Amino acid sequence: MVRHGETDWNALEVVQGQMDTPLNERGIEQAKECANQLVKTKYDVLITSPLQRAKQTANIINEKLQIPLIEMEAFVERYYGEAQGMTKRERQAKYPDKDYPNQETRGALRKRVMAGLNEIIENNQGKHILLVAHGAVINTILATISNGKIGSGKTKLINACISNITFNQVEWRIQDYNIVSHLSAYCERSE
Helix, strand or coil: CEECCCEHHHHCCECCCCCCCCECHHHHHHHHHHHHHHCCCCCCEEEECCCHHHHHHHHHHHHHHCCCEEECHHHCCCCCHHHCCCEHHHHHHHCCCCCCCCCCCHHHHHHHHHHHHHHHHHHCCCCCEEEEECHHHHHHHHHHHCCCCCCCCCCCCCCCCEEEEEECCCCEEEEEEEECCCCHHHHHHHC
């Protein structure tokens, strides 16, 4: 799983949710760095959220991979209701409890995303799948698989990070998550 590259709103800490924002220059570069990393592994299918930032990331990656690309609505970002388009400061002032009016519940998000994962398994038995999605979507998957040990509310996923999960006919397992060693700008900042 790959979280989409950075957008201007990510950089400004504005909640995007289901608003359709494009990658910025840094996000485009991050997607290219993901492609350079991911080309080392054989994937059979690339699945993406239909939102522009995820599709752009997927298309840049697929310039290298050249595999079938499928959009799945199940992996669109969580809907954050009235908080969409608000900065962190605005959200903290208006909704200090993070209870945003009209937002998609965690339960509804989990049901939608896990149904999407089950559909992937049903349609792609034995294949290596690459999914490009969003922070809340990937964190929901990680939280569900780990029984809440990581993921939603615990893990801040970096833009263009890579997380690997496997399914062995019975259960999902997390191999690793939030991998950023392929991102030059992130590595430079952390040195």
